[in-house]
Amino acid sequence: MSRKFRGAPAAALLALAVLAAACGSSGGATTTSATASAPAGTPIKIAAIGALSGGVSSNPEYASGADAAVKAINASGGIKGRPLQLKLCDNHQNGSDSAACYRDILADKSIVAIAGGSDNYHDATAAQIEAAQMPIIGQFPVSKFDLTNPLSFNVNGAVVVGFNGLAQQVAASGAKKIGLVTLDIPTADVIRSTVDGVLSKAGVKVVNDVRIAPTTADLSAPAQQATQGSPDAVIWLTFSAQTSVAVKALRSTGYQKDIAFAGSAFSRKELETMGSGGPLTTGLVFPPAWDVSTAFGKQYNADMKAYEPNGKLDELGLGSWLGVKIFAQLAATLPTIDRASVLAGLKQLSQVDTGGLTPAVSFAAKSPLPYAAVYNPAYTIVEVKGGKASWDGDLHEFGTGTVLKPAA
Numbered sequence: 001m002s003r004k005f006r007g008a009p010a011a012a013l014l015a016l017a018v019l020a021a022a023c024g025s026s027g028g029a030t031t032t033s034a035t036a037s038a039p040a041g042t043p044i045k046i047a048a049i050g051a052l053s054g055g056v057s058s059n060p061e062y063a064s065g066a067d068a069a070v071k072a073i074n075a076s077g078g079i080k081g082r083p084l085q086l087k088l089c090d091n092h093q094n095g096s097d098s099a100a101c102y103r104d105i106l107a108d109k110s111i112v113a114i115a116g117g118s119d120n121y122h123d124a125t126a127a128q129i130e131a132a133q134m135p136i137i138g139q140f141p142v143s144k145f146d147l148t149n150p151l152s153f154n155v156n157g158a159v160v161v162g163f164n165g166l167a168q169q170v171a172a173s174g175a176k177k178i179g180l181v182t183l184d185i186p187t188a189d190v191i192r193s194t195v196d197g198v199l200s201k202a203g204v205k206v207v208n209d210v211r212i213a214p215t216t217a218d219l220s221a222p223a224q225q226a227t228q229g230s231p232d233a234v235i236w237l238t239f240s241a242q243t244s245v246a247v248k249a250l251r252s253t254g255y256q257k258d259i260a261f262a263g264s265a266f267s268r269k270e271l272e273t274m275g276s277g278g279p280l281t282t283g284l285v286f287p288p289a290w291d292v293s294t295a296f297g298k299q300y301n302a303d304m305k306a307y308e309p310n311g312k313l314d315e316l317g318l319g320s321w322l323g324v325k326i327f328a329q330l331a332a333t334l335p336t337i338d339r340a341s342v343l344a345g346l347k348q349l350s351q352v353d354t355g356g357l358t359p360a361v362s363f364a365a366k367s368p369l370p371y372a373a374v375y376n377p378a379y380t381i382v383e384v385k386g387g388k389a390s391w392d393g394d395l396h397e398f399g400t401g402t403v404l405k406p407a408a
Contacts (some may be wrong), residue, residue, distance in 0.1 A: 138323020
């Protein structure tokens, strides 16, 4: 496994893939980079874990988003004059590498938090994380640990909020018959339960319930099954690496109606390319990553352009960037920065600055959701029509669809 520190200057179930996370890998050199204007002093160290490579779906944007935030923070003087240093660990989308990442990171007492990224395997490492009392900020939550553990502080509802919102949007469109495609794995049960609950409540029937293996490459057969009888929409919720192939397969059957899927791992260009053959509905939790109408949306785009120009602009990268920003926001207020002080500070953080990406968020208050460690109840919808992606500018409330006011 390769482990490296990204310092001062230099920089996934999402569809299930988007819930993969950013923590390290095994065996490799550690490097530290700095700019001429980098702050001095003892570095403040954080880590991020994710599937940065390997597996059916890898998301290196977890790394580029976190890196861009670290570089921008250091270019502005760091935190209280000290450089922020990031250790990235690649779990290669497998549990053994995730466990190795955690052994490495938790053993290093100088690492005070995990910020950004996403890891699918927290339930397996929960005992070790709890023993180390390591705070985890800004994940794409998928496991029970992510959703409920008091060490988790999430402003992204990922599957439980985003997929719920996507299903609400499809139901609100007037669809009555749905083709649903999910992965044939136990962790996809929460997806089916979430979507089925929303659709059945709205009187929408799943007429084609198709389940595929994570390794399925030829999607022509499941596409035929999903479109049998010409349902009003097809909801496709598998790995993001399969999604673009799935859209082509669905269109090749002659299906011209709406295709709905999680949009977190796709850039605007990718969505528009996929939407050239018919309408798409994509579910997110934040405003789309390319949007610059909010303070943090504008800053994220500027930071990526300045420090990670080859990085992909998508919700995964934006979420990872935001996790680092939230850590820095808190650390700047602490007289001593260690795991204990960061954890205590997070529990008392009543006004989390998300720069307009979310409604008001407080880690000091009870979560407004039935998931104790997820504090943002909003989802957003991006539609693609005629090959053009658009967002209505609204944050919608989990469970009701009510438009929410963004935090100032």
